[in-house]
Amino acid sequence: MLIKSWKRESFGSKVFDVVNVTFMIILMVIFVYPVLNVIAISFSDYQSIAKGTVTIFPQGFTVSSYTYVLKDKMVYYGYGNTIAYAAVYTLLNLLLTSLIAYPLTKKDFVGSKFVTVFLTITMFFNGGLIPTYLLMRDLKLLDTFWVMVIPGTVSAYNCFIFRTFFNNIPHELSESAYLDGASDYRILAQIILPLSKPLLATFALFAIVWVWNSWFNALLYLNDQYKYPLQLILRNYLFVIDNNQLQQQAGVATSVNPLMQRKIDPKGVRMAMVVVTMFPIMMAYPYFQKYFMKGVMIGAIKG
Amino acid sequence: MSNLTAKNYSRLTRKAVPGNKKPLWKRILQQRALILMVIPGLLVVLVFNYFPMYGVLIAFKDYSTRAGIWGSPWVGFKYFENFFKNPTTPSLFRNTFLLGLYSLIWSFPAPIILALLFNELRGKRFKKLTQTVSYFPHFISTIIVCGMLKEFSSRGGLFNQINALLGNEPVSYLLEPKYFRTLFIASGIWQSVGFGSIIYLAALSGVDQSLLDAADIDGANRFHKIIYINWPAIAPTTIVLLIFAISNIMGNDFTKVLLLYSPKTYSVADVIGTYTFREGIQGQRFEYTTAIGLLMSVIGFVLIVIANWVSKHVSETSLW
Numbered sequence: 001m002l003i004k005s006w007k008r009e010s011f012g013s014k015v016f017d018v019v020n021v022t023f024m025i026i027l028m029v030i031f032v033y034p035v036l037n038v039i040a041i042s043f044s045d046y047q048s049i050a051k052g053t054v055t056i057f058p059q060g061f062t063v064s065s066y067t068y069v070l071k072d073k074m075v076y077y078g079y080g081n082t083i084a085y086a087a088v089y090t091l092l093n094l095l096l097t098s099l100i101a102y103p104l105t106k107k108d109f110v111g112s113k114f115v116t117v118f119l120t121i122t123m124f125f126n127g128g129l130i131p132t133y134l135l136m137r138d139l140k141l142l143d144t145f146w147v148m149v150i151p152g153t154v155s156a157y158n159c160f161i162f163r164t165f166f167n168n169i170p171h172e173l174s175e176s177a178y179l180d181g182a183s184d185y186r187i188l189a190q191i192i193l194p195l196s197k198p199l200l201a202t203f204a205l206f207a208i209v210w211v212w213n214s215w216f217n218a219l220l221y222l223n224d225q226y227k228y229p230l231q232l233i234l235r236n237y238l239f240v241i242d243n244n245q246l247q248q249q250a251g252v253a254t255s256v257n258p259l260m261q262r263k264i265d266p267k268g269v270r271m272a273m274v275v276v277t278m279f280p281i282m283m284a285y286p287y288f289q290k291y292f293m294k295g296v297m298i299g300a301i302k303g
Numbered sequence: 304m305s306n307l308t309a310k311n312y313s314r315l316t317r318k319a320v321p322g323n324k325k326p327l328w329k330r331i332l333q334q335r336a337l338i339l340m341v342i343p344g345l346l347v348v349l350v351f352n353y354f355p356m357y358g359v360l361i362a363f364k365d366y367s368t369r370a371g372i373w374g375s376p377w378v379g380f381k382y383f384e385n386f387f388k389n390p391t392t393p394s395l396f397r398n399t400f401l402l403g404l405y406s407l408i409w410s411f412p413a414p415i416i417l418a419l420l421f422n423e424l425r426g427k428r429f430k431k432l433t434q435t436v437s438y439f440p441h442f443i444s445t446i447i448v449c450g451m452l453k454e455f456s457s458r459g460g461l462f463n464q465i466n467a468l469l470g471n472e473p474v475s476y477l478l479e480p481k482y483f484r485t486l487f488i489a490s491g492i493w494q495s496v497g498f499g500s501i502i503y504l505a506a507l508s509g510v511d512q513s514l515l516d517a518a519d520i521d522g523a524n525r526f527h528k529i530i531y532i533n534w535p536a537i538a539p540t541t542i543v544l545l546i547f548a549i550s551n552i553m554g555n556d557f558t559k560v561l562l563l564y565s566p567k568t569y570s571v572a573d574v575i576g577t578y579t580f581r582e583g584i585q586g587q588r589f590e591y592t593t594a595i596g597l598l599m600s601v602i603g604f605v606l607i608v609i610a611n612w613v614s615k616h617v618s619e620t621s622l623w
Contacts, residue, residue, distance in 0.1 A: 006425065013525050020423055024433045027417075030493070031436050034451055035443075037461055041454075052459020096344035103337040110330050115341055122348060127355020128596035130583045134361075135354050138368075151351045154344045184336045213444035216558045220584065231446050238450035239562060267454060274447050281442050289435055293501055 042066070042272040046265035064264050065272035075276065078230035085229055086211040088149040093207045094200055096154050101162030102188045119156035129220075136221055147221045148229070158203065165199045166192055202291045212281060230277055237273040362594035382594035391578070399574040402560075403552035406488050411548050413492050414499030415541060419529055421500060422507050434504075437497025448490055449562040453477055456486070477563065480571045487563060487572075491556075502544070506537040542620040550607030553599060575599060 006014070036056040041049055045060030053059060069075055103109045104116070127135075132151075141147040173195075174187045182190070193200065215231035222228060237246075243266040331338065357372065362382060364375040386392055417437070424430040440448075455461040456476035463473040476482045510533060518528050557576025564572035575595060583592030607622075615621035 010524065016423070016525055017425065020420055021429070023420065024424065024429070028433055028436050031440055031497070034455065034461065034493075035439075038451060038454075050459070052464060055464075096347060099340040100344040103334075103340050106334075106337060108330070109337055110327065110334055111338060111341060115345065118345065119348065122352040125356060125600075126352065127358050128593065128600065129579060130589055130593045130596055131355040131358030131361070132351075133584060134358055134589060135351070139350075150347060154347045159344075184340070188340075209442055213442070213446075215444065215446055231444055234444075234450070235446050235562075238446065238453065267457070270450065270454065274450055278443065278447060285439060285442060286435075289438060292438070292498075 038271045038274055041268055042275045044268060046263045046268065049265040049267050065268035066276070068264055068269050069272045069276055074225065074228070074233050074236075075230075075273070077226050078228055078233035081227060082212060082230040084145075085148045086208045088145075089153060089211050090204050090207040092149060092153045093158070094204060097158045097162050097203070098188065098193060098196075100154065100159045101166055102184070102192060104159070104163045105166045119159055123156045133220060142221050143224050143227065145227070148218065148227075151217070162196075162199065162203075165196060169195050198291075198294070202294055205288050205291050209281065234273055234277045237270050359593060359597055361590050362597045364590060366590050378590075382591045383598065385591060386595055386598070391573075394570070395573060395575050395578050398571055399553050399555065399576070401571075402484060402487065402574060403555045405484055406491065406555060407548055407552055409488050410492050410495070411545065413496045415503055415537065417496055418500040418503035418507060418537070419533060421504060422533060423525065423529070434497070434500075437500070439497070440494045441498035443494065445494075445556075445559050446562065448494055449559060452486055452490055452563065456482075478565065478567045480568045483564070483568045483572050487559065491559075502540060503537050506540045507533060510536045538618070539620045542614055542618055543622065546607060546610040546614055546622055549610040550603050552606065553602050 006017070009017075033056065037054070040054050040056050040058045042065050043058035043061055043063065044054045045062045045064070048054050048059035100115065100119075104112060106112075126132075136142055136147055136151075169192060173191050177187050177191055211229075213231065215229065215235060218229050218232050219235075222232075246266045246269060325333075360372055361375065363377055363379060364372070365378050366372065366375045370376075421430060421434060424433070456463070456474075458473050458475070462476055466473060474482075476486060514532050515528055518532060523531070553575070555574060555576070557574055557580065560572055560574055560577050561580065564577065579592045579595050582588045611621050611623065
């Protein structure tokens with residue numbers, strides 16, 4: 001079918017198609033190659049890395065970089081913290097947003113206008129970096145679990161999208177439940193939320209990926225290494241610790257200068273750490289990418 | 304069924320019946336469950352969004368923790384003057400503006416062009432595959448992207464492998480001021496171009512097929528169709544996003560600069576955001592940096608008003 005209709009196209013159109021497809025292939029290589037290069041380096045031995053000849057296939061296949069990374073207990077703390085932050089942040093996010101959005105779907109809700117204006121103002125104005133930091137300090141939230149999971153859980157944008165979605169659920173459902181004596185809490189929990197599963201899944205994914213990849217708030221608000229999310233542990237590997245320190249750090253765990261003895265390249269260790277951080281997202285990506293597109297579409301239609 | 308009384312009539316029909324409105328206190332009492340629902344979320348917004356807005360007042364004060372925000376003495380525009388007298392301010396402004404301007408010129412059109420090209424692909428599967436691949440970098444964190452840049456520009460890294468193929472000497476790209484903006488903007492495009500194209504593809508999916516068919520009959524070629532049918536379909540989206548992009552020209556992502564810059568590249572890379580971070584968080588000059596932050600917010604606000612005004616008069620699309 002495709003080929004047949006293509007034959008009928010004009011010469012110029014065919015040239016365009018060839019150029020376009022070629023461009024797309026080049027583009028895909030540009031998107032994929034760096035990631036494959038990182039993975040290949042993480043599995044290569046120190047000689048190949050030092051020579052700088054690794055492309056997208058590991059040379060002198062070895063997992064010693066991973067052995068190094070997985071011996072570092074901070075990596076496990078990072079993983080645990082990030083998962084805990086993501087779980088609590090996401091739950092709070094969905095819960096508080098739903099709780100605000102549901103009353104807004106009631107046309108005669110007394111606070112409707114106030115809540116809408118109150119939220120809209122935050123879309124245009126904010127206090128900025130330093131006043132927010134001082135607030136966290138004054139609230140004694142620095143270096144606590146809560147500073148990572150409460151700020152930012154309620155955004156005006158999400159509330160309005162939730163409201164629109166809830167509004168599209170047939171009103172008759174909640175009305176008949178109301179007639180049967182169900183409270184607003186029951187209607188929300190047993191009718192509205194179960195019917196909003198696609199919305200909740202999409203926004204849960206948004207929240208989880210957001211927490212997984214964010215690092216700056218942790219840098220600002222956390223001092224205690226044991227509370228660091230995974231991204232900050234990764235930052236230590238990539239930007240803070242130099243090659244000598246990487247070697248010394250391993251020396252604490254085993255013997256003197258093990259990177260040299262065990263013949264591990266610091267670059268391999270860094271790339272292994274990148275892969276360890278990226279791994280869950282990479283594995284989940286094929287499944288969640290369609291949810292993300294839906295989410296952006298909802299936003300696009302709304303805006 | 305006992306709830307079905309005249310009292311509940313307006314609730315059931317979801318309409319406020321004019322002339323039948325109950326006194327406010329009665330409605331509040333009746334809707335206490337709904338009111339209770341919004342309170343936790345609004346408290347979070349009040350504390351974490353509104354309190355910092357109040358905290359901006361310290362830009363005009365000599366802030367001491369003991370006296371509090373309100374109790375600290377007013378000093379007028381002292382900290383703004385300090386900022387303008389600071390010898391590095393002009394270069395901070397120049398770096399911020401140039402980084403923002405070049406980002407706008409390169410990063411803004413990229414997803415539009417990509418979306419138009421995606422739209423021209425004939426094979427459904429190939430189209431889906433390229434799209435899925437192009438969205439992926441969006442889910443890689445900034446730290447990883449910057450870490451990759453650092454490794455790629457090192458000796459034996461990807462960039463220098465390419466350099467060697469071309470027969471050039473290895474270059475430490477990240478330590479050379481002249482490459483900083485290119486690396487910053489190119490990696491930004493790599494990360495966001497695919498995901499950014501989604502919104503334009505959504506607009507393109509609204510193009511009426513019969514318009515394209517009619518154009519075919521009239522002898523339009525594909526280039527004509529892109530210019531006269533597809534482009535007008537995405538123009539309103541483009542203009543709205545352009546207004547936001549222009550208002551953000553001075554507000555570039557300084558957290559990424561923070562990861563990529565080094566004293567060697569300060570001459571082009573040090574922007575107002577990174578300066579604020581160093582002076583404010585690390586140097587504890589809270590009033591001074593709050594004043595800078597406020598100044599930048601005002602600049603952003605003025606820019607969005609101007610961009611919106613121009614757009615309203617030129618294209619009849621505007622935010623308000």
